[in-house]
Amino acid sequence: MLDAILLTLKLASVTTVILLLLGIPLAWWLSRSGSWWSEVVSTLVALPLVLPPTVLGFYLLILLSPTSAPGQMIESLIGFRLPFTFAGLVVGSVVYSMPFVVQPIRNAFDAMGERPMEVAATLRASPLNAFFNVAIPLASSGILTGTVLGFAHTVGEFGVVLMIGGNIPGETQVLSIAIYDYVETMNWEMAHLLSLMMLVFSFLVILIMNLSEKKLRKRLA
Amino acid sequence: MSLYCRFKGSLGQFELDAEIELPESGVSVLFGPSGCGKTSLLRCLAGLNRLEGQFDINGESWQSDEYFLPVHKRPVGYVFQEASLFPHLSVRANLLFGHKRVKKTQNANGYISFDRLIELLSLGPLLERSVVRLSGGERQRIAIARALLTNPRLLLMDEPLSALDSHNKAEIIRYLERLQRELTIPIVYVTHSHEEVSRLADYVVVMDAGKTVAAGEVNAIFSRLDLPIQHDEIAGSVLNGVVAEADPQWGLVRIEVTGESIWSRDTGLQPGDHVRVRVLARDVSIALNPLVGSSILNCLRAQITEIKDDAAHSIALVQIKISNADGEQYIVARLSRRSISQLDLQVGKKIWAQIKSVAVM
Structure with a gap:
């Protein structure tokens, strides 16, 4: 059980860090680019919101499998196979949780408008400098929301994980899968315990997020 | 005449086609009705809008056909219509935002020290406050000081009083007149207010429909009979x-x-x-x-x-x-x-x- 909890936390942390590194620049580009194809990218990012996780997992499995061309390329590039490994889970989780990180951050960048960056430029800040010292702090409530939602959503995922990770204890068996496993084997006691933990965890995460977001907004209002 | 610019091109629906020469010191006002292009022209001077054209100041080129100096490399101070202070920073940090990014070698001419500027604009009591609960007048004073603390060689002001109530307006005008006496750099000031132009302008450029219509000393411009401004009830x-x-x-x-x-x-x-x-x-x-x-x-x-x-x-x-x-x-x-x-x-x-x-x- 402890294995599953630790693995889940590790997966969610790694996924969230990668999502922030990818998601913040992506959200900025989506917010500032006027090109039509940024909307195509935006739609692609949002797809996991509507697709059944199994569909997503299925395609990822095919894409990453050693029998497909991209899968072979990735395998020769990184030296190991992604499906049914922790790294594979991370890839799946990043795709699956992407919209929950990108959307709130993009909204925060949109709400900021052009003015703060113009002011920063007239105050001698280079575009990159202004991005870190003005855009990021001003979007902090959106970034916080994105971080928490990305983390929590990864903790709660099931379908994608099952499809590309399987159920290998200590390697790919995360909490949601473990619960499923306990129910399958009629171990109601453990299923109850883990489910209750998930419930309390989720409640606390969302409560803390709401409270700190309120505080941040107040400060920047 | 040491400030020369011409810009031509469209910004959205709007056509700008302007050419001006301004004196090397004093307040030059871009004057005209709303939507005549004066703010667009000011933004071109700052480099915030990029149109084809040319901009030379004191013999140095900031823009030509082959060259465009980006905004953050231009030694300009820009005061926007709304103070646009950074809400995540204190008053002091707002003031120092540009100041600390300026190379010390640029501090040479016409430099007003931090302390002197704080005194001129009575900002002392506000320094440690957060920018959230300040009056419109206080906010605009901070924005003006913040722009000047970058030791600009050109100060650009875009209707800095228009978002203020009449009480705050009168207060800021008094501060501006005080500053005018201390500053040696040229100021380009955009307004459609007859009162502001009569009080502050040394030199006026009248604009209409994206074009510069007339330019000259205040008395000469406002006594010309051929300009559309004469049709204002308060001309x-x-x-x-x-x-x-x-x-x-x-x-x-x-x-x-x-x-x-x-x-x-x-x-x-x-x-x-x-x-x-x-x-x-x-x-x-x-x-x-x-x-x-x-x-x-x-x-x-x-x-x-x-x-x-x-x-x-x-x-x-x-x-x-x-x-x-x-x-x-x-x-x-x-x-x-x-x-x-x-x-x-x-x-x-x-x-x-x-x-x-x-x-x-």
Whole structure:
């Protein structure tokens, strides 16, 4: 059980860090680019919101499998196979949780408008400098929301994980899968315990997020 | 003339085609109705808008056909219409945002120190506050100081008073006049307010529909009869004068304007003060002889220099000149067309101008 909890936390942390590194620049580009194809990218990012996780997992499995061309390329590039490994889970989780990180951050960048960056430029800040010292702090409530939602959503995922990770204890068996496993084997006691933990965890995460977001907004209002 | 620019191109629906030369010091005002392109032109000077053109300042090129200096490398201070302070920073951190990004070698000419600027704009008590609960006037003062702390070689101001209520407006104008006396750098100021242009401008560029229509000294521009600004109900001339004496018995001061006297309510002026007097065209009437038995205090000897019959507005505009050995200044009078005909007013005729009321700026 402890294995599953630790693995889940590790997966969610790694996924969230990668999502922030990818998601913040992506959200900025989506917010500032006027090109039509940024909307195509935006739609692609949002797809996991509507697709059944199994569909997503299925395609990822095919894409990453050693029998497909991209899968072979990735395998020769990184030296190991992604499906049914922790790294594979991370890839799946990043795709699956992407919209929950990108959307709130993009909204925060949109709400900021052009003015703060113009002011920063007239105050001698280079575009990159202004991005870190003005855009990021001003979007902090959106970034916080994105971080928490990305983390929590990864903790709660099931379908994608099952499809590309399987159920290998200590390697790919995360909490949601473990619960499923306990129910399958009629171990109601453990299923109850883990489910209750998930419930309390989720409640606390969302409560803390709401409270700190309120505080941040107040400060920047 | 040490600031030259021309810009041509479209911004959205809007066509800008402007060419101006501005003096190397003092306040130059871009003046015109809303939507005439004055803000777009100012943004071109800052590099915030990029149109084809050329911009040279003091012999240095900031933009040409092959070259464009990006905004953050231009030594300009820019004050936006809304103060646009950074809400995540304290007042002090806002002030220092640009200051600490400026290379110390750029601190050379016309430099006002941090402490002096804080004193000039009375910002001391605000320094440690958060920017959230400040009045509009306080916010704009901080924005002005923040821009000046980058030691700019050009200060650009985009209607800095338009978002303020009248009380805050009056306060900021006083601060601006104080700064004007200390600053040696040129200021380009955008406004559509007659009051601001009469108080602050040394040089005026009139804009209309994306084009520069006229440019020159304040008195010369506001006494031109061919500009659309004369159709404003509050159009008027701006005269430069010096306070000559006070008359405490009646609470008046006498202001000398190129040899002529204008009496005005004493608002605490001292003899020797240089003032601006604004005379609305609708407050000026013309008589062939000095009037006796009139309540009007101000009656100046003048000569008609131009008459423009404006049938479309059923009025006539008359430009008159007052002059002495020191020079000449012009006033515009708005009369009925019938009066022109009945008094047989013609260019060159010597007349008496009666001024019903004046505003000392």
